[in-house]
Each structure stands twice: as C-alpha cells, then as structure tokens.
Amino acid sequence: xxxxxxxxxxxxxxxxATVAFNCTYSNSASQSFFWYRQDCRKEPxxxxxxxxxxxxxxxFTAQLNRASQYISLLIRDSKLSDSATYLCVVHTGGxxxxxxxxxxxxxxxx
Amino acid sequence: xxxxxxxxxxxxxxTGKRIMLECSQTKGHDRMYWYRQxxxxxxxxxxxxxxxxxxxxxxxxxxxxxxxxxxxxxxLSLESAIPNQTALYFCATSDRTGRIGELFFGEGxxxxxx
Numbered sequence: 611x612x613x614x615x616x617x618x619x620x621x622x623x624x625x626x627a628t629v630a631f632n633c634t635y636s637n638s639a640s641q642s643f644f645w646y647r648q649d650c651r652k653e654p655x656x657x658x659x660x661x662x663x664x665x666x667x668x669x670f671t672a673q674l675n676r677a678s679q680y681i682s683l684l685i686r687d688s689k690l691s692d693s694a695t696y697l698c699v700v701h702t703g704g705x706x707x708x709x710x711x712x713x714x715x716x717x718x719x720x
Numbered sequence: 721x722x723x724x725x726x727x728x729x730x731x732x733x734x735t736g737k738r739i740m741l742e743c744s745q746t747k748g749h750d751r752m753y754w755y756r757q758x759x760x761x762x763x764x765x766x767x768x769x770x771x772x773x774x775x776x777x778x779x780x781x782x783x784x785x786x787x788x789x790x791x792x793x794x795x796l797s798l799e800s801a802i803p804n805q806t807a808l809y810f811c812a813t814s815d816r817t818g819r820i821g822e823l824f825f826g827e828g829x830x831x832x833x834x
Contacts, residue, residue: 614762618760642820642821643821644821651828652827652828653810653825653826653827653828654763654810654823654825655825656821656822656823659819659821697762697763699821701820701821707765707768707778708765708821708823710755710762710763710764711762712760712761712762713762
C-alpha cells in the first residue's frame with residue numbers, strides 16, 4: 611500500500627463549481643499534512659497546511675480525519691486558474707522529510 | 721530571478737554517461753533536497769542535506785550521489801546513467817526555523833537517458 615494515495619483524476623468541472631479531493635495516508639503516526647499545487651510542467655508550491663480542526667484560505671478548505679486517516683481539499687467557486695494538479699503531502703520524518711501523493715488533476719472549464 | 725536555480729533545465733544523454741545536475745539557492749536556507757518525479761509515482765526523495773556536513777539518503781538513492789559544496793549549492797550526480805533514470809528532477813530547500821512542510825522548489829531539470 612502506498613504511504614499516500616490520491617485519485618489521479620482528472621476532475622473536469624465547470625467554472626463556479628465546487629469540487630473536493632480526498633487523500634488517504636497509511637502511517638497513523640503522521641503528524642502534519644499539506645496540500646501542494648503543481649501547474650503543468652512547473653514546480654510544486656505549497657497551497658496550504660491542514661490543521662486538525664480544519665482550516666480555510668479563501669475559497670479553499672482543508673480537513674483532516676485522523677480516525678479514517680484521510681485529508682480533503684474543497685475548492686468552492688472554481689476558477690479557470692485553479693486548473694492544476696493538487697498534491698497531498700504528509701510529514702513523515704525528522705526535519706522536513708515529506709511524502710508526496712501522486713496528485714489529483716483538476717481541469718476547470720468554461 | 722528564481723530563488724532556487726537548477727541547471728541544466730533539459731538534458732538528453734546516453735546510457736552509461738556521467739551526468740551532474742546542479743542546484744543553487746539564494747534563500748539562505750540550510751536544508752536542501754533532491755526529488756525525482758515520474759508519472760504515476762509522484763515525487764520521491766533521492767537525497768537530502770540539513771547542512772554542509774550532513775548528507776542523507778532518501779527512499780531511492782541507488783544509482784545517485786550528491787555533493788553539498790556550500791550552503792547554497794547541492795549537486796546530484798548519476799555516475800552511469802540508465803534509461804529508467806529518465807525523469808523530472810527537482811531540487812528544493814527549506815529553512816530549519818521555517819514552516820514545517822514548506823519546501824521551495826526549483827523549476828526542475830528534465831533528464832532523458834537514451
């Protein structure tokens with residue numbers, strides 16, 4: 611079983627739609643979780659951290675369910691510019707060692 | 721200019737050749753990483769370094785070596801390249817006093833081994 615699993619998509623949604631991605635992780639001892647965004651042929655960039663109580667950043671909401679070992683990302687009012695691959699990331703070790711999921715591709719269409 | 725710079729950005733080489741990918745950063749971060757990205761496999765950690773005298777293997781270090789020449793420079797070498805090392809390679813940095821989980825990536829080096 612992969613340490614971090616995501617549905618690769620693509621998720622094709624119309625502009626203005628709400629879309630949600632889930633990610634599961636296998637290590638119950640994992641403490642910190644993140645979502646990164648990667649545009650086509652570009653480097654990944656941190657989108658947001660995921661806190662135990664859930665957190666929002668504008669149109670983006672991240673949630674953590676420790677009991678079921680999954681995290682989610684909800685995007686409201688999708689924009690064309692949200693089209694990208696969203697990487698689920700888990701902090702697995704000392705320092706800043708991160709384990710990345712394979713990503714979920716989102717395509718927002720007119 | 722990018723804070724994390726990788727060279728070359730694209731390279732095509734032949735099996736058996738030695739290849740070096742270089743990474744330099746102006747962010748002043750002490751920690752540097754090399755990842756490779758393959759379709760369907762995501763980003764995987766090759767090596768990481770928490771300071772100039774510290775080198776650690778990641779999950780897929782076989783066939784690779786690294787050198788931390790200075791705080792700002794971290795190079796990745798393929799001593800004898802093979803086709804399954806064809807991938808997109810990313811260098812990344814982080815600050816030990818910074819936000820957990822925040823890596824700053826270079827723009828990537830696309831390597832093709834024929």
